[in-house]
Amino acid sequence: MANVALTGLKKSYGPVDVIKGVDIAIEDGEFVVFVGPSGCGKSTLLRMIAGLEDISGGTLSIGGRVVNDVPPKDRRIAMVFQSYAIFPHMTVRENVAFGLTIAKMPKKEKEAKVAEAARILQMEHLLDRRPSQLSGGQRQRVAIGRAIVREPAVFLFDEPLSNLDAALRVDMRMELAKLHQDLKATMIYVTHDQVEAMTLADKIVVLNAGVVQQVGTPLELYHSPANLFVAGFIGSPKMNLLPVTVEGVTSSSVTVGSPDLGVAMLPFRPGAVVVGDQVTLGVRPHMLGLGAGTRLPGAVQLVERLGNETIAMLRLKSGQEITAALGGDQPIRVGDRIDPGFAPTAAALFDTAGIALTRA
Numbered sequence: 001m002a003n004v005a006l007t008g009l010k011k012s013y014g015p016v017d018v019i020k021g022v023d024i025a026i027e028d029g030e031f032v033v034f035v036g037p038s039g040c041g042k043s044t045l046l047r048m049i050a051g052l053e054d055i056s057g058g059t060l061s062i063g064g065r066v067v068n069d070v071p072p073k074d075r076r077i078a079m080v081f082q083s084y085a086i087f088p089h090m091t092v093r094e095n096v097a098f099g100l101t102i103a104k105m106p107k108k109e110k111e112a113k114v115a116e117a118a119r120i121l122q123m124e125h126l127l128d129r130r131p132s133q134l135s136g137g138q139r140q141r142v143a144i145g146r147a148i149v150r151e152p153a154v155f156l157f158d159e160p161l162s163n164l165d166a167a168l169r170v171d172m173r174m175e176l177a178k179l180h181q182d183l184k185a186t187m188i189y190v191t192h193d194q195v196e197a198m199t200l201a202d203k204i205v206v207l208n209a210g211v212v213q214q215v216g217t218p219l220e221l222y223h224s225p226a227n228l229f230v231a232g233f234i235g236s237p238k239m240n241l242l243p244v245t246v247e248g249v250t251s252s253s254v255t256v257g258s259p260d261l262g263v264a265m266l267p268f269r270p271g272a273v274v275v276g277d278q279v280t281l282g283v284r285p286h287m288l289g290l291g292a293g294t295r296l297p298g299a300v301q302l303v304e305r306l307g308n309e310t311i312a313m314l315r316l317k318s319g320q321e322i323t324a325a326l327g328g329d330q331p332i333r334v335g336d337r338i339d340p341g342f343a344p345t346a347a348a349l350f351d352t353a354g355i356a357l358t359r360a
């Protein structure tokens with residue numbers, strides 16, 4: 001097992017900078033998830049760690065050793081792709097054993113390793129089948145099995161579950177969490193799926209346009225996003241972002257106003273924020289409730305009933321639409337006027353540059 005350190009890591013294709021100086025420290029045994037919009041550089045970063053892409057600048061070390069120029073097969077990594085990349089003409093057993101066969105491992109030892117991987121992944125009964133006789137989830141298990149038998153120091157996963165249907169994704173997600181608990185290996189995982197990121201990660205790295213926006217635990221990112229990008233990216237439904245004007249500051253509060261909100265004193269250190277600044281108030285849909293707090297009155301435009309919660313889209317006085325995720329089954333209807341409220345301590349506030357203010 002091994003830690004992985006990315007220091008000032010850069011990747012350019014000709015004049016195009018794709019990865020623009022990335023610093024990430026991944027601890028031994030940690031499960032780290034890379035998220036970010038399409039094209040932000042997640043796969044490129046993973047492929048650089050795997051050794052499938054050259055590094056244009058900075059250093060990459062695995063287990064304390066700089067591996068910039070070490071070929072993939074000597075990096076002690078194994079990668080699992082979205083497309084499985086398993087061989088159709090081989091049985092499951094042969095596919096799982098493939099890397100070991102290439103490495104000319106003695107037959108007995110190889111069989112033992114395949115048997116162990118099959119046990120971990122609960123696919124002993126599938127070993128003599130060919131990939132065409134397997135479901136998508138089973139094929140992905142074969143790809144993961146092939147990675148396991150190599151006993152890599154670091155597992156790399158690039159959207160491994162995105163070809164699976166919703167129910168199977170949930171099952172496989174739990175299997176991956178168990179696999180990580182069993183193997184205690186370092187795992188780096190790329191996904192588009194919020195729930196996968198939130199549930200699997202010890203630590204999430206949010207990327208945008210080749211730049212790290214924030215690194216933190218899932219709940220750090222959820223409760224204290226560093227900037228507007230992370231605030232909008234993490235959390236579903238998305239955080240409501242309302243333009244407000246600063247009307248007053250003290251060392252431990254910022255008073256903001258808007259036609260929708262009236263005036264609200266929020267417990268933040270003002271930093272460089274001054275009276276008159278146009279700043280952004282962030283309120284998560286789940287932090288709005290029909291009870292106390294600072295109110296955001298509006299007219300209901302749409303209601304989604306999920307049983308355990310009621311999601312309401314409201315149009316505020318200014319015309320801005322917000323989302324409120326209200327607990328339980330609420331008897332509200334389109335056209336109703338409601339005024340959900342939030343606790344000021346639960347809100348987020350972003351300065352004119354979109355950087356989060358610190359809570360007081």
Ligand SMILES: Nc1ncnc2c1ncn2[C@@H]1O[C@H](COP(=O)(O)OP(=O)(O)OP(=O)(O)O)[C@@H](O)[C@H]1O
Nearest residue numbers: 013016018036037038039040041042043044045192
């Ligand atoms: N060989 C290449 N030459 C030029 N640009 C490339 C090359 N490969 C990738 N890129 C660019 O690098 C950027 C990052 O691509 P990458 O595949 O890492 O994105 P990603 O975050 O994995 O996106 P997705 O979520 O869609 O998989 C993209 O803008 C892409 O167009």
Ligand SMILES: [Mg+2]
Nearest residue numbers: 042043044158
């Ligand atoms: Mg990708």
